[in-house]
Amino acid sequence: MGAVKVVKVDKLAKSVVQGPSLMTGSYPTKDWMDVPAVFKPGNFAYPAKKEKVEYMNAQQGLSFPNAREWWPEDDDWKLPENWKEIILNGLRERLDKFRSLKIFMDCCVRCGACADKCHFFLGTGDPKNMPVLRAELLRSVYRNDFTLAGKLLGKMAGGREMTVGVLKEWFMYAYQCTECRRCSVFCPYGIDTAEVTIMLRELLHTVGVGINWILEPASNSNRTGNHMGLQPHTFKDNVSFLCDDIENLTGIRVEPTFNRKGAEILFITPSADVFAEPGLYTAMGYLLLFHHIGLDYTWSTYASEGGNFGLFTNNETMKKLNAKMYAEAKRLGVKFIIGGECGHMWRVLHQYMDTMNGPADFLEVPKSPITGTVFDNARSTKMIHVSEFTADLIKNNKLNIDKSRNDHVVATWHDSCNTARGMGLLEEPRYILDNVVNNWYEMPENCIREKTFCCGSGTGLNTDEIMELRMRGGLPRANAVKYVHEKHGVNTLGCVCAIDRATLTSLVNYWVPQVRVCGLSELVGNSLVMEGEQRQELEDGLRTIL
């Protein structure tokens, strides 16, 4: 080996890379446009089943064409013959319809502020997961076919032709984005890359390219009212089982009502809360809280889902599933709606409901029957978050709380993307935590509140066949949880989102198994001192096994 006087690290590293190495094959050598998307087990979610696509396509006002059996690893995706025309016409139609899309396509100056903010980029190092480049997948086609420079100069102007390869790339990266909007917080122009992903997914559906984990829950929700496909009697039975558990733990019999006309309030939460761990404990928290204050409310077995997987398909489906909540509120004649700990239900409600189905004039502006507080912020949607409602109860001293009942908990707080960035719910959960838990610690400043990191499994990516992808996407969040676990002994990760509760559980099981995940209302439920209770020593709160 030749001796060199002074070798700079960067130069040396480069020469090492170019030298003989065992690490062959892992270095990028091509421009991003020339790297095709390669599908292999573990990096794609299973395509939507033919019968689910057919069912959705048969619904009035919905369009899910090209139902068929197909597989991402196959060369032939069995696209319609005129697929390219469909896509380009679809893009044209959306550019006309959504001014924001046109602006997002035109105004990006590629400053790169968003590049290192995406959890998928931070967990993969794949340049196409930089939000700027993910958007470029669509923008390049837009330039090529819809701008003068692109039409004249093509690739030189950053344009490229729509090909099957580009379509496959769209499918790959539109489903490696959870529409969490962290990137948009850092964009100086306010480009909402999540909406670019939304458009990519809509366009893909126009040629029959979508995933089952989204379409099946959406079709279930359309059919029975919830993602799980639970029928009314099953839904009611599940809630009743939770009431039995509450009775065993506290000696209190909670008697919720279902589909009760004339109730003051309709309560809607994700169906996962009444079916799957750890959401069950959150639902027990709601039941205890509402019993504690004697709330006049009802559950609905029809509007039995807060989640709206329509948001992950197209705006028509989102509108239809959102409308169901209001149709039920009208049918039951309630005054307003309280919503449970859900993520994207709130995004849809806060950002889209008003122009899709609102304003909900037949309801009243939410006014807490316990404190008299009027929730003016919800004067149009007539729907408030259970954490807003709970924080107000605490502030007005209406809850009998024993914080020490949560002394087995050392908590940290995960701001769920949709409630934090999508509706600004930042202070209420912290206020509740301050009042129901003795020990909790914030994660570092650059990953909380509006800068929160996504769980990595939102927007219908919470399916197990892409577990590795989810672990990569969730790495930034898990890494921060690990940080507070090591620094403060944190053992509980609180949040207000059903998808978070399910997927963060898997995430921490891999990255920080010493931590478990809970909903905020579970911690509230743990701490409540109920009138007439015959409570045993619950060393693990509502999770205690007697």
Added chain:
Amino acid sequence: MRLSEALQEKKNKILAVWVERTLDSYAASDFFKTSRDQIANPIGANIRAGLASILELLLKGAQTDEYTSALDQVVRIRAVQEFTPSQAVVPFLELKWVIRQVLGDDKKTSSLVYDLAEFDCEIDRVALAAFDIYAKCREQLYQVRIQELKSGSYILTDTPCTSSLLRERQRGPVKIN
């Protein structure tokens, strides 16, 4: 100069090249290399910290079990990324190459590359321990999948049902990357 002294003296340079080279296995690695923020840059920060600890341990002649935490810090990440098993753990073997390059580039130390046999053996030991951790991480990943099915969230769809697994099998043997 003795080998141990030379390695101690060149420690920082060895680490810098080793980290740079390992991070080069990511397609867009500039940010991973430049940001030292533990929260904003989880891959870069964890790999840098893990490799630094491993190098320290090698230089002090640590026992195999002392490497577990540092190896885990690096391998747990690479075990869920789009690497083959060998690509996931190869950085540890590459250290041999990095050390030869750094020692060989300095007249004072270039002859010491012939004394590296024993140190190489230590590195092999670490690389094998890394493979054990890799296998554990993968097993844990599958446990997480099973746990998710058991917890009830599978009810959302019947995607992971037996028939869909059969369909995968009909498509031929499962390819490993």
